[in-house]
Amino acid sequence: MAKPTSRGQAAPRARKASTTYDEPQGNGGETHQTAGGGVPTLTTAQGIPVADDQSSLKAGPRGPTLLEDFHFREKIFHFDHERIPERVVHARGYGAHGFFECTDPLTDVTRADLFQRKGERTPAFVRFSTVAGSKGSADLARDVRGFAVKIYTKEGNWDLVGNNIPVFFIQDAIKFPDLIHSVKPEPDRGFPQAASAHTNFWDFISLTPESMHMIMWVMSDRAIPRSLRFMEGFGVHTFRFLDKKDRSTFVKFHWKPKLGMQSVAWNEAVKINGADPDYHRRDLWDSITTGAFPEWQLGVQLFDQKFADKFDFDILDPTKLIPEEVLPVRIVGRLVLDRVVDNFFAETEQVAFCTQNVPPGIDFSNDPLLQGRNFSYLDTQIKRLGGPNFTHIPINAPKCPFAHFQQDGHMAMRNPVGRVNYEPNSFGADGGPRENPQVGTRSFADADMGPKQRIRPESFADHYSQARQFFVSQTATEQKHIADALVFELSKVDRPEVRARVVSHLMNIHDDLAGKVADGLGIDLPTAAVAAKPTNTKLAPSDALSMQKNPPGTFEGRKVGILATDGADAAILKALDAALTKEGASWELIAPKIAGVTLSDGTHKPAQQKIDGGPSVLYDAVVLLLSPEGADSIKTHGPAKDFVNDAFAHCKFVGYTAPAMALFEAAALADKLDEGFIALDNKRAVDDFLAACRNLRLWEREPRTKAKDEKPAPNGPAANKTPKQKR
Numbered sequence: 023m024a025k026p027t028s029r030g031q032a033a034p035r036a037r038k039a040s041t042t043y044d045e046p047q048g049n050g051g052e053t054h055q056t057a058g059g060g061v062p063t064l065t066t067a068q069g070i071p072v073a074d075d076q077s078s079l080k081a082g083p084r085g086p087t088l089l090e091d092f093h094f095r096e097k098i099f100h101f102d103h104e105r106i107p108e109r110v111v112h113a114r115g116y117g118a119h120g121f122f123e124c125t126d127p128l129t130d131v132t133r134a135d136l137f138q139r140k141g142e143r144t145p146a147f148v149r150f151s152t153v154a155g156s157k158g159s160a161d162l163a164r165d166v167r168g169f170a171v172k173i174y175t176k177e178g179n180w181d182l183v184g185n186n187i188p189v190f191f192i193q194d195a196i197k198f199p200d201l202i203h204s205v206k207p208e209p210d211r212g213f214p215q216a217a218s219a220h221t222n223f224w225d226f227i228s229l230t231p232e233s234m235h236m237i238m239w240v241m242s243d244r245a246i247p248r249s250l251r252f253m254e255g256f257g258v259h260t261f262r263f264l265d266k267k268d269r270s271t272f273v274k275f276h277w278k279p280k281l282g283m284q285s286v287a288w289n290e291a292v293k294i295n296g297a298d299p300d301y302h303r304r305d306l307w308d309s310i311t312t313g314a315f316p317e318w319q320l321g322v323q324l325f326d327q328k329f330a331d332k333f334d335f336d337i338l339d340p341t342k343l344i345p346e347e348v349l350p351v352r353i354v355g356r357l358v359l360d361r362v363v364d365n366f367f368a369e370t371e372q373v374a375f376c377t378q379n380v381p382p383g384i385d386f387s388n389d390p391l392l393q394g395r396n397f398s399y400l401d402t403q404i405k406r407l408g409g410p411n412f413t414h415i416p417i418n419a420p421k422c423p424f425a426h427f428q429q430d431g432h433m434a435m436r437n438p439v440g441r442v443n444y445e446p447n448s449f450g451a452d453g454g455p456r457e458n459p460q461v462g463t464r465s466f467a468d469a470d471m472g473p474k475q476r477i478r479p480e481s482f483a484d485h486y487s488q489a490r491q492f493f494v495s496q497t498a499t500e501q502k503h504i505a506d507a508l509v510f511e512l513s514k515v516d517r518p519e520v521r522a523r524v525v526s527h528l529m530n531i532h533d534d535l536a537g538k539v540a541d542g543l544g545i546d547l548p549t550a551a552v553a554a555k556p557t558n559t560k561l562a563p564s565d566a567l568s569m570q571k572n573p574p575g576t577f578e579g580r581k582v583g584i585l586a587t588d589g590a591d592a593a594i595l596k597a598l599d600a601a602l603t604k605e606g607a608s609w610e611l612i613a614p615k616i617a618g619v620t621l622s623d624g625t626h627k628p629a630q631q632k633i634d635g636g637p638s639v640l641y642d643a644v645v646l647l648l649s650p651e652g653a654d655s656i657k658t659h660g661p662a663k664d665f666v667n668d669a670f671a672h673c674k675f676v677g678y679t680a681p682a683m684a685l686f687e688a689a690a691l692a693d694k695l696d697e698g699f700i701a702l703d704n705k706r707a708v709d710d711f712l713a714a715c716r717n718l719r720l721w722e723r724e725p726r727t728k729a730k731d732e733k734p735a736p737n738g739p740a741a742n743k744t745p746k747q748k749r
Contacts, residue, residue, distance in 0.1 A: 066096055074476035078196045078390055082472020083479035084338055087195070087393035094196045098394065101199035102401040109406065111202055112168045114159050114216075115151035116250070116303045117370035118310055120359035122146045122173050122320070128354055131271040131324060132263035134383030136175045137354065145174040145421055148359060149373055150250045150302070154205045155216025160299035162291040163216040164245045164507070169255030169277060170375045171357065174421040177461070181379040182275060183399070187244060188256035188343045191233040193482050195394020200226060219514035228523035231485040231551065234531060235341050238492045241507040242500060243285035243569060248642070249305045251316040251579060252284040259392040260337045262385040262466055263324070270466045272330060272337060272387065274344060276321040276351050282574025284718055286639075288507065290672045293639040301640070307362055314579060314606065315360045321351035334558070335488065336481035340391040342488055346566040369417045374403040382463040388470065408432050425455035486530040487558040493532050495567040499721040505535055509542030518545070526551040570721065577715045578606035583641030585612045585633065585665060587652020591679055592621035595647060597705040598677075601712050609645075612636040612665075614656055622649070633661045638669040643715045645702070646682035653681040657688040666691060671727045673719040677702045677711040696723055 064072040072093055079091035087094070104110050121143040128137040136144045151168035152159065167186040172179055191201050204226035207213050214220050218240070227233050239245070247253040255277030263271045286294065294301050309316055323344055325337075335342040363369040376399040377392065386392055403412050409432030412418055427444060429437045438454060447453040493501060508528070512521045521543055528536035529550035540547050565571045582602060584595070602609050613619045613629035620626050630636070633656070638644045646666070648656075656662040666689050669676050676699045678686075686692045698720035700711040714720075 066093055067100065068096075075196065077194050077476045077478050078394060079474055079476055080388075080390065081474060082470060083475070083477050084336070084388055084481070085471055086388045086468075087390055087397070088474065094394070095397065097196060097199055098398045099401055101202070102398055103405045107406055108157050110402070111153050112149075112151035112170075113157045114155050114161070115149045115168065115370060116306055117147060117149040117363060117373060118306060118316075118359040119361040119363065120146050120148065120315070120357060122171075122355055122357050124355045126352070126354040128263065128322075131265055131273075132383040133266045134175070134180075134263070134381050135177045136173060136180070136381070137383070144176075146357060147172045147174075147369070147373060147417065148357070149370060149375070150306070152216065154202075154218065159216035160295035161302035162246060162286070162294045162299075164218065164240065164288070164291070164511075165216065166240060166245065167247060167250070167253060169253075171255075171277075172373065172375060172418075175381050176422045177381040178422060178424070179379050179418075179420050180381050180384065181375040181377060182257055183375045183377050183395070184255050184257045184275065184277070186247065186253045186255055187236065187239045188258060188274075188276075189236050189239065189488075190258055190340045190391060191227075191236045192230065192391065193232050193339055193341055193478065194390045195398065197230070198391075198394065198398075201230075214514075217514075219511040221515045221517055221520060224512060224515045224524055225517065225520045228520050228527065231527060231554070232341050232482070234485050234527050235489040235492065238489045238504060238531070241504045241511070242492075242496065243287075243503055246285050246288060246291045247302075248284040248286050249309075249579075250302050251306065251309060252279055252281060254278055254283060255318065259340055259389045260387040261380075261392075262387055264383055264385050264464065264466060268464055268466065270327075270385070272325050272327075274323040276323070277318040277357065278321055278351075278353075280317040280319065280356075281576065281579040283569040283572065284574070284580075284642075285569060287672045288503070288510070290639045290668070293637065293668065297635070297637050297639060306359075309579065310359060310362050312608070314608075315358050317359075318357045319353045320355040320357060321353050323349045323351055325349055334561070335484065336479065338387055338389045339482045340389055341482075341485070345491070345562075345564040347562070347564050368415075372407060372412075372415050373417045374407060374412050374415075376400055376403065380463070382461065385466050388468070411435065427454060483554040484558070485555075486527070486553060487555075487561055490531045490557055490559065491561040491564060492567050493535060495563040495565065495571075497568055497570045497721075499724060500568060500570055501535070502538075502724075505538040505542070508535075508539045512539070512543055521545065522548045523551070530557050573717065575716060576605070577602075577642070577712060577718075580607045580642035580715070580718075581640075582607065582609040582643050582645060582715070583612055583631075583636060583638055584609055584645040584647055585636075585662070586619045586621075586627070586629075586647040587614060587649055587656065588619050589649030589652055590619060590621050590647040591649075591702075592623040592625060593705065594679065594702050594708065595621060595627070597708040598645060598702075598711075601708050605712060607642075607715075610636065610641070614652075614659070619652075633659065633665065637661070638665045638674065639672065641674075642718065643675045643677070643711075644669045645677040645711070646685065647679055647702075648681045648685065650681045650684075653684040657685045663689040670694065670723070673698070673721050673723045673727075675700065675711065675714045675717075675720060677708070679703070694726065696720070696726070698723055 064075055078087045078094040080087055123143045124137055124140055127140050149170045152163055152165045154165050155163050169184045169186050171182045205218050205223045207215055208222050227237060257275030261273050263273050330337045378396040404410060411431050411433045414435035427438055429443055442449050442453045512524060515521050522545060525536055525540050526548040528539055530553050536547060610630040611627055612631045612633055614633055616629050616632045618626060618628035662685060666685060670691055679702055700707060700714060702708060
C-alpha cells in the first residue's frame with residue numbers, strides 16, 4: 023500500500039491559522055482571520071476557513087472524490103460560472119461531423135455497443151480548440167489543443183473529451199481554477215491574450231512541481247501544430263472497460279492522425295497569426311470541403327490491475343503516461359471527418375461535452391482530475407447554454423431512442439406525454455420507461471476505500487522522471503526548440519525569482535536543458551529544487567514521444583505555395599500540378615497581382631493570393647516559378663524577399679527556376695542555398711522536389727539560419743561552477 027503524503031511537492035507552505043479575528047470586511051483581500059505573518063486565511067465564499075486547498079476530499083488516498091467536499095464543489099461551481107456566454111476554457115474552437123468505424127471489435131473486454139461489430143459506423147462530432155485564449159484569439163497560440171469527440175452510439179452519447187497532449191498540468195481538479203486563472207489575462211490589466219508567457223502563469227508553475235512533465239510538452243512543438251489534422255489526441259485519464267460480467271480492464275485512449283504529425287516553428291507561428299489568424303479553421307474547412315477528409319486511428323492501451331501495480335508510476339496520476347514501448351497501442355477503429363457544420367453557432371458553439379457521458383461498458387477510474395471533471399462539466403453547460411435542457415439542442419441530442427421523466431425548465435423543447443411523470447408507478451405500459459438492469463449502465467464494484475482525507479498519495483509524488491524521459495526522447499532539434507521556448511516564455515516574466523524557481527525545477531529534469539535556459543536568461547544556475555522523490559534517470563527514451571522520429575513519409579494533405587510571374591514556365595507548372603495531385607497535396611498560385619499571371623504558353627492563370635497576402639509561412643513548401651523579367655520586377659519587393667527569407671529560416675524545401683537567383687541575391691540568400699533548394703530545370707526535377715518535400719522540413723538547416731556572429735550557447739553562464747553529474 024502506497025504511503026500517503028499531503029502534497030507530494032517540493033516546498034510545502036505553512037498553513038497553520040492563528041486565532042486572531044477581526045471584524046468581517048468582505049472580499050478583496052480583507053479577512054476576519056489571519057494565518058500568521060499578516061497573511062489572511064483562505065476561506066470559502068461563506069467565510070468558512072479552508073485547511074487544505076491542494077487536494078480534494080477522497081475516500082482513501084487513491085479513492086474517489088466525495089460529493090460532500092463542499093469547498094471543492096463551491097470552488098469549481100464558481101469557476102464554471104465565471105464567463106457568459108463564452109466557454110471559460112476552450113473558447114476558440116472549430117468542429118466538424120464524421121463517423122467512427124470499429125475495425126477491431128473489443129468484445130473480450132467491453133460490452134460497449136460501438137466496439138461489438140467490425141465495420142459498423144457510428145455518427146460523431148469533433149470539436150478542436152485552444153485552451154487559454156478567447157473566442158477572438160488566433161489559432162497558432164502556443165497552447166494545449168482540445169480534442170473533444172462526441173460519438174452518438176446506439177446506447178447513448180459518449181463524450182471522449184481529450185487533448186493533443188496525454189498528460190496534464192495538475193493532479194487534482196481542485197487546482198483547475200488556479201491553473202486557468204494563472205494562464206488567463208492578468209486580472210488587473212486584461213492581458214496577455216492567449217499566452218502563457220507572463221508572470222502569473224510561471225509563478226503558479228514554479229510553485230507546482232507536478233506541472234513539469236506537462237511543461238515539457240507545452241514548450242515542445244506539440245503546442246504549435248501545423249494543422250488540426252496533423253496532431254494526436256489523447257483521453258488523458260485512465261478509464262475502465264467493463265465486459266458483460268462487469269469485469270474491469272483499464273484503458274487509455276489515443277487518436278493517431280493518418281497523415282502523421284507536424285508542427286511549425288515558433289517564429290513561423292507568430293507570423294501565421296498575423297497573416298491568417300484563422301489558419302487552423304480554414305485548413306480544416308478546406309480539407310473537408312475538397313474531399314480530403316481528415317482521419318485518425320483510435321488506439322487503446324489495455325491493462326489489468328497486475329500491470330498497474332507493477333508500473334513505475336500510479337495509473338491514476340493524470341500527469342503521467344504509459345510509454346508505448348512498455349504497453350503497445352492496439353488500433354481498434356478510425357475516425358473520419360467528412361462534413362462541415364451547417365451553422366457554426368448552432369453546432370460548434372452549442373455543442374456540450376461532458377466527461378461523465380459514457381455508454382454501458384465504459385466506466386471511470388478514481389483519477390482525481392477525472393472525478394472532478396465529472397462534477398464540473400454539467401455545471402458549465404447549464405451556465406453556458408441557459409439551463410438543464412441543453413440536451414434538447416440537436417447537436418447534443420442522442421441519435422438513439424431515449425425516454426425519461428425529466429420535464430419543464432428553461433428552454434424545454436419536449437416534455438413527457440401522458441399522465442405519469444414519476445417512477446415507480448403502477449400504470450403498467452402506460453406508466454412510461456423503467457430501469458433495465460440487463461442493458462443499463464453499471465459501475466465497477468471497486469472496493470478501494472479508506473478514511474476521508476484531503477491528501478495526495480505518495481505514488482503521485484514523482485514530478486520529474488517522466489518530464490526527463492520526454493526531453494531525452496526528443497531529437498536534438500526538438501530539444502533545442504524546448505529550451506528556446508522556455509527562454510522566450512520566461513523572458514516575459516518580470517520577477518527574477520520566478521525565473522530562477524523554474525530553472526531550479528529544470529535542474530531536476532536535465533542539466534543541459536537547465537544550463538541552456540539559464541544562459542538564455544542570463545542567470546546563474548540555481549540550486550536544484552527539493553524533490554519529493556528523486557528523478558529516475560534510468561527511464562529509457564521513448565521514440566513514440568518524438569514527432570521528428572516519426573515522420574509521415576508522405577506529403578499528402580500538405581500545401582505548396584507557388585510564387586509565379588508573367589512568363590513562368592507552363593510545362594513546369596503542369597508537372598507540379600500533376601505530381602502534387604497524385605501525392606494528395608494541394609497548391610496555391612501567388613502572384614504580384616491577384617488577377618494572376620500569363621504563362622510561357624500564353625495561358626492565363628488566376629492567383630489565389632497576392633504576394634502581400636500569401637507569405638510563405640502559410641505553406642509547407644514553396645516554389646519560385648519566375649521568368650527573367652518577372653524576377654527582375656519583384657526582386658526589390660519587400661514581401662517577395664520576405665517570402666524566400668522566411669522559407670529559408672523555417673527550414674522549408676524550395677523549388678525554383680533559374681531566374682529566381684536574382685531574387686535570392688537581392689534577399690542575401692544566394693550564398694546560403696543548400697540541399698533544400700531544388701532547381702526545377704526539367705520535369706524530372708519536379709519528382710526530386712516532391713521526394714524532398716516528404717521530409718516536411720530540412721531541420722539540419724536551422725543552425726545555419728543564425729547570424730554569423732551568434733555563438734553557440736554554453737550550458738550556463740557560471741562556467742566556474744562545479745557541474746552536476748549528467749542526467
